Amino acid sequence: xxxxxxxxxxxxxxxxxxxxxxxxxxxxxxxxxxxxxxxxxxxxxxxxxxxxxxxxxxxxxxxxxxxxxxxxxxxxxxxxxxxxxxxxxxxxxxxxxxxxxxxxxxxxxxxxxxxxxxxxxxxxxxxxxxxxxxxxxxxxxxxxxxxxxxxxxxxxxxxxxxxxxxxxxxxxxxxxxxxxxxxxxxxxxxxxxxxxxxxxxxxxxxxxxxxxxxxxxxxxxxxx
Amino acid sequence: xxxxxxxxxxxxxxxxxxxxxxxxxxxxxxxxxxxxxxxxxxxxxxxxxxxxxxxxxxxxxxxxxxxxxxxxxxxxxxxxxxxxxxxxxxxxxxxxxxxxxxxxxxxxxxxxxxxxxxxxxxxxxxxxxxxxxxxxxxxxxxxxxxxxxxxxxxxxxxxxxxxxxxxxxxxxxxxxxxxxxxxxxxxxxxxxxxxxxxxxxxxxxxxxxxxxxxxxxxxxxxxxxxxxxxxxxxxxxxxxxxxxxxxxxxxxxxxxxxxxxxxxxxxxxxxxxxxxxxxxxxxxxxxxxxxxxxxxxxxxxxxxxxxxxxxxxxxxxxxxxxxxxxxxxxxxxxxxxxxxxxxxxxxxxxxxxxxxxxxxxxxxxxxxxxxxxxxxxxxxxxxxxxxxxxxxxxxxxxxxxxxxxxxxxxxxxxxxxxxxxxxxxxxxxxxxxxxxxxxxxxxxxxxxxxxxxxxxxxxxxxxxxxxxxxxxxxxxxxxxxxxxxxxxxxxxxxxxxxxxxxxxxxxxxxxxxxxxxxxxxxxxxxxxxxxxxxxxxxxxxxxxxxxxxxxxxxxxxxxxxxxxxxxxxxxxxxxxxxxxxxxxxxxxxxxxxxxxxxxxxxxxxxxxxxxxxxxxxxxxxxxxxxxxxxxxxxxxxxxxxxxxxxxxxxxxxxxxxxxxxxxxxxxxxxxxxxxxxxxxxxxxxxxxxxxxxxxxxxxxxxxxxxxxxxx
Numbered sequence: 047x048x049x050x051x052x053x054x055x056x057x058x059x060x061x062x063x064x065x066x067x068x069x070x071x072x073x074x075x076x077x078x079x080x081x082x083x084x085x086x087x088x089x090x091x092x093x094x095x096x097x098x099x100x101x102x103x104x105x106x107x108x109x110x111x112x113x114x115x116x117x118x119x120x121x122x123x124x125x126x127x128x129x130x131x132x133x134x135x136x137x138x139x140x141x142x143x144x145x146x147x148x149x150x151x152x153x154x155x156x157x158x159x160x161x162x163x164x165x166x167x168x169x170x171x172x173x174x175x176x177x178x179x180x181x182x183x184x185x186x187x188x189x190x191x192x193x194x195x196x197x198x199x200x201x202x203x204x205x206x207x208x209x210x211x212x213x214x215x216x217x218x219x220x221x222x223x224x225x226x227x228x229x230x231x232x233x234x235x236x237x238x239x240x241x242x243x244x245x246x247x248x249x250x251x252x253x254x255x256x257x258x259x260x261x262x263x264x265x266x267x268x269x270x
Numbered sequence: 271x272x273x274x275x276x277x278x279x280x281x282x283x284x285x286x287x288x289x290x291x292x293x294x295x296x297x298x299x300x301x302x303x304x305x306x307x308x309x310x311x312x313x314x315x316x317x318x319x320x321x322x323x324x325x326x327x328x329x330x331x332x333x334x335x336x337x338x339x340x341x342x343x344x345x346x347x348x349x350x351x352x353x354x355x356x357x358x359x360x361x362x363x364x365x366x367x368x369x370x371x372x373x374x375x376x377x378x379x380x381x382x383x384x385x386x387x388x389x390x391x392x393x394x395x396x397x398x399x400x401x402x403x404x405x406x407x408x409x410x411x412x413x414x415x416x417x418x419x420x421x422x423x424x425x426x427x428x429x430x431x432x433x434x435x436x437x438x439x440x441x442x443x444x445x446x447x448x449x450x451x452x453x454x455x456x457x458x459x460x461x462x463x464x465x466x467x468x469x470x471x472x473x474x475x476x477x478x479x480x481x482x483x484x485x486x487x488x489x490x491x492x493x494x495x496x497x498x499x500x501x502x503x504x505x506x507x508x509x510x511x512x513x514x515x516x517x518x519x520x521x522x523x524x525x526x527x528x529x530x531x532x533x534x535x536x537x538x539x540x541x542x543x544x545x546x547x548x549x550x551x552x553x554x555x556x557x558x559x560x561x562x563x564x565x566x567x568x569x570x571x572x573x574x575x576x577x578x579x580x581x582x583x584x585x586x587x588x589x590x591x592x593x594x595x596x597x598x599x600x601x602x603x604x605x606x607x608x609x610x611x612x613x614x615x616x617x618x619x620x621x622x623x624x625x626x627x628x629x630x631x632x633x634x635x636x637x638x639x640x641x642x643x644x645x646x647x648x649x650x651x652x653x654x655x656x657x658x659x660x661x662x663x664x665x666x667x668x669x670x671x672x673x674x675x676x677x678x679x680x681x682x683x684x685x686x687x688x689x690x691x692x693x694x695x696x697x698x699x700x701x702x703x704x705x706x707x708x709x710x711x712x713x714x715x716x717x718x719x720x721x722x723x724x725x726x727x728x729x730x731x732x733x734x735x736x737x738x739x740x741x742x743x744x745x746x747x748x749x750x751x752x753x754x755x756x757x758x759x760x761x762x763x764x765x766x767x768x769x770x771x772x773x774x775x776x777x778x779x780x781x782x783x784x785x786x787x788x789x790x791x792x793x794x795x796x797x798x799x800x801x802x803x804x805x806x807x808x809x810x811x812x813x814x815x816x817x818x819x820x821x822x823x824x825x826x827x828x829x830x831x832x833x834x835x836x837x838x839x840x841x842x843x844x845x846x847x848x849x850x851x852x853x854x855x856x857x858x859x860x861x862x863x864x865x866x867x868x869x870x871x872x873x874x875x876x877x878x879x880x881x882x883x884x885x886x887x888x889x890x891x892x893x894x895x896x897x898x899x900x901x902x903x904x905x906x907x908x909x910x911x912x913x914x915x916x917x918x919x920x921x922x923x924x925x926x927x928x929x930x931x932x933x934x935x936x937x938x939x940x941x942x943x944x945x946x947x948x949x950x951x952x953x954x955x956x957x958x959x960x961x962x963x964x965x966x967x968x969x970x971x972x973x974x975x976x977x978x979x980x981x
Contacts, residue, residue: 092320095309099318129778180500215923
C-alpha cells in the first residue's frame with residue numbers, strides 16, 4: 047500500500063513535470079513558428095510579448111529571454127524612427143543581459159549582442175559607427191571563438207560588410223568569403239534541440255545568390 | 271486502498287480539469303488614450319496577450335484561484351492587479367503611468383545646449399562639433415549657436431553681451447584656467463583641447479547650475495570620454511604639421527597617448543598673411559589619458575597634457591608710423607586632471623576630482639620683458655542622492671588655490687588666491703510634466719576677503735509630447751580679472767542676474783527653440799588694465815561702480831527630417847546691451863556686441879563618393895568701435911560681417927587603413943570683413959582690424975592604422 051502510494055505519487059510528480067516540459071516546449075514552438083510568418087513591427091512586438099510571458103514564468107531558462115531580445119532586435123531593424131528603434135533596442139539589451147546571466151559565455155548570446163550593436167549603428171551610421179561598429183565586431187569575434195561551429199556570427203558580420211561601401215573595405219567581394227564560410231557551417235550545423243536558435247540559413251543562401259549576381263554585374267561594367 | 275487511489279485521482283483531476291476564464295479589459299495612459307502593444311499576462315503562467323490597436327485585450331486562462339494580472343509596456347510603469355479566477359469573466363481597465371526620465375518626460379533645459387551621444391533629445395552630437403565650421407575647434411562650432419557673437423579679432427565665447435572673460439570652461443567638473451593658447455591683440459588663438467576628447471558637452475548661455483560659478487554669462491561644461499572603444503593607432507598629416515596617437519584598450523581599462531608638431535611657416539608661404547611674422551607659430555603638444563573601470567559603475571579617469579608654443583611678429587605703431595612694434599610670445603602649458611566616480615549603494619553617487627595646471631607665458635614687447643606664471647590647484651567633491659523615484663539632490667564643494675606671478679622687467683607682482691565654494695541643488699520632478707531645479711551656491715575669496723551667496727532656480731513645464739516651456743533665474747558672481755587685483759585687492763565680486771524664458775519643441779528629428787532673456791550687471795570692475803577689451807582712453811580709478819544690462823531673443827531651428835541625407839540648423843540672435851566697465855567713461859554698447867547675428871549650418875552626406883559636406887554661413891551686424899574723434903563714445907559701427915565656410919570629409923580606405931581626408935576653406939567668397947578699427951592716441955591715424963588672411967585653408971589626412979572599415 048505504502049509502496050503503491052509512493053509509486054503513484056512519483057508517477058504523478060513525473061507526469062506533472064512532463065506536462066510542464068511539454069507545455070514550455072509547446073508554447074516556445076508555437077512562437078518560433080510565428081517568427082517566420084512575421085514581417086511587421088506590431089506582430090514582432092506581439093511575439094516578443096509572448097516570449098516575455100514565458101520568460102517571466104520560467105525564470106531560470108535563458109532561451110525565452112534570448113528570443114524576446116531577438117524579437118526586439120528584429121523590431122529595431124524593421125522600425126524607421128530613431129527614437130522607437132532605440133527604445134526597442136534598450137529592451138533587447140535588457141533581455142539579452144538576463145539571458146547572459148543565466149547562460150554564461152554562449153556563442154548565440156554574443157551573436158545577438160553584436161546584432162543589437164549593428165541595429166544601433168543603423169539608426170545613425172555617421173555618428174555611431176565608431177562606437178557600435180567596434181562593439182558589433184567585438185561581439186561577433188567573441189561568438190566565433192565561443193563556438194566555432196555556430197554559422198550565425200559569420201553571417202551577420204558578412205551582412206555588415208556587404209552593406210559597407212567598397213571604399214571602406216566592404217562590398218560584395220569582401221563579404222562573400224564570410225557567407226561561404228557561414229553556409230559551410232550551416233551545412234554541418236545541427237541544433238541541440240528544436241528550441242535552440244536555428245535561423246539565418248535561407249538569408250545566407252539568398253545573399254550568396256545576390257552577391258554572385260552583383261559580382262557578375264560588376265565585371266560587366268566597363269572599366270572595372 | 272481503492273479509496274486512497276480514487277482520492278489521489280480526483281485531486282489530480284481537480285488540478286488538470288479546470289474551467290476556462292475569460293480575462294478582458296483595456297490599457298490606457300493617464301490621458302485615457304489607448305496603449306496598443308502592452309503585454310498583459312497572468313504572473314507565472316504563459317497566459318496573456320498583447321493589447322490591440324484600441325488598447326483592448328481578451329484572452330482565456332485555465333489557471334484558477336488567486337492570481338496576479340500584470341501589464342507591462344515600454345516607457346510605462348508596470349502595473350499588477352490581484353484577481354481571483356473562477357470561471358467568471360474578468361474585465362479590468364488599466365491606467366498606466368509614464369515612467370519618468372524615459373521618452374517624453376520634461377527636461378530642465380532653460381539656457382543650455384547639450385551635445386551627447388548617450389542622451390536622447392539633445393540638440394547636437396559630439397561629431398557635429400568636429401564637422402561644423404572650418405577648424406574642428408569646439409569654440410568655433412559653438413559660435414553657430416544663438417546667443418554667441420562672431421568676434422574675429424580675439425578668441426573666446428562672447429555670450430549675450432558678456433565678454434569672453436565671463437565664460438568659464440569646465441572639464442570633468444573642474445575649471446580650466448586657460449582654455450585657449452596664448453594670443454596677442456587682433457590675432458585670435460585656438461582652443462587647447464581637442465573635441466575628440468569629449469563625449470558630452472553642455473553649453474549654457476545663461477542660468478546655469480549652482481555646481482558652477484565665477485562666470486557672469488556662460489558655462490561650457492565638457493565631459494571626457496569613458497573607456498576607449500578599441501585599440502587603435504592613428505597618424506595625422508596636416509598642412510600645418512603632423513601628429514600621431516595610440517589608444518590601447520584592455521578589458522577594464524584603456525590608455526591613450528597623442529602628440530603633434532605644428533609649424534605654420536610653410537602654410538604662411540602658401541597663403542598670404544597680413545601680419546608681418548618674424549617667427550610663424552610653431553608648437554609641440556602631447557597628451558595622455560588613462561581610464562580604469564573600478565567596478566560595474568565606477569570609473570577612474572586621469573588626463574594630462576603639455577604644450578609649448580612660440581611666435582613673433584611686427585605690428586605698426588600708430589603713434590609713430592616710422593616705428594614697428596615687435597612682439598614675441600613663448601608659452602608653456604601644463605594641465606592634469608584626475609577624477610573618480612562611483613555609484614554607491616542606496617542611490618548615492620560620489621564624484622571626487624583634483625586638477626593641477628601651470629601656464630607660463632614669456633612676452634617680449636620691443637625691449638620690455640614680461641613673464642606671466644599662473645598656477646591653479648583645485649579639488650572638488652560632488653555627492654548626489656536620489657530621493658523619491660526620479661528626484662535627486664546634489665551637494666558638494668570645491669577649493670581652488672591660484673598663484674599668479676607677473677614680472678615686468680624684473681619687477682615682480684604676486685597674487686595668491688584661495689577660493690572656496692559649496693553648493694546644494696535639488697532636481698525635483700513634481701509630476702512627469704513639471705520639474706524644478708533649485709540651487710544655492712556660496713563662495714568665498716581670500717584675496718577679496720568677501721563671500722557671496724547665489725540662488726539659482728530653473729523650472730520646466732511640459733505642454734505636450736514634444737514641447738515645453740522653461741523659466742530660469744539665477745545670480746552669478748565673478749572675482750574681477752587678475753590684472754585688476756594686481757593693482758588693488760580692494761574690490762568686491764562683480765555680479766549679474768539672469769532672467770530667462772524659453773519655449774522649445776524637440777521631436778525626433780526637429781528642434782525649435784526660442785529664448786528671451788534679461789541680464790542685469792552690477793558692481794562691474796572699473797579701472798585701466800591692458801587686456802582685451804581695453805580701449806586707449808584716459809585712466810580711470812579702480813572701483814566696483816560699473817554696471818550694465820543685456821536683453822535679447824535667441825532663436826534656433828534644426829531639421830534632420832526634410833532632407834534624407836542632410837541636416838541643417840539656423841540660429842538668430844537679437845541683442846540689446848549697454849555697459850559701463852573697465853575704463854569706459856559712460857554706459858555704452860561694448861565693442862563685442864552686434865545687434866543681429868545669424869548663422870546657418872548645412873550638412874550633407876553623399877554616399878556615392880563617401881563624402882560629407884558641411885557649409886557654414888555667418889552674418890553679424892556691425893559692432894561698435896572706439897573713435898576718439900567722435901564725441902559720442904563708441905558711437906561708430908563697423909561694417910557687417912559675412913563669412914561662408916565650406917568643409918568636406920572624404921572617407922576611404924588606403925591599403926586597408928581607414929582614412930579621412932578633411933578639407934576646409936573659410937570665407938570662400940572673399941568677403942572683405944573689417945572687425946573694428948584702431949586709432950592712434952591723437953585720433954589722426956586709423957587702421958582697420960582685419961582677419962589675418964582673406965581665407966584660411968586647411969587640408970589634413972587622418973589615418974587609422976590597421977582599421978579596415980568604419981562600419
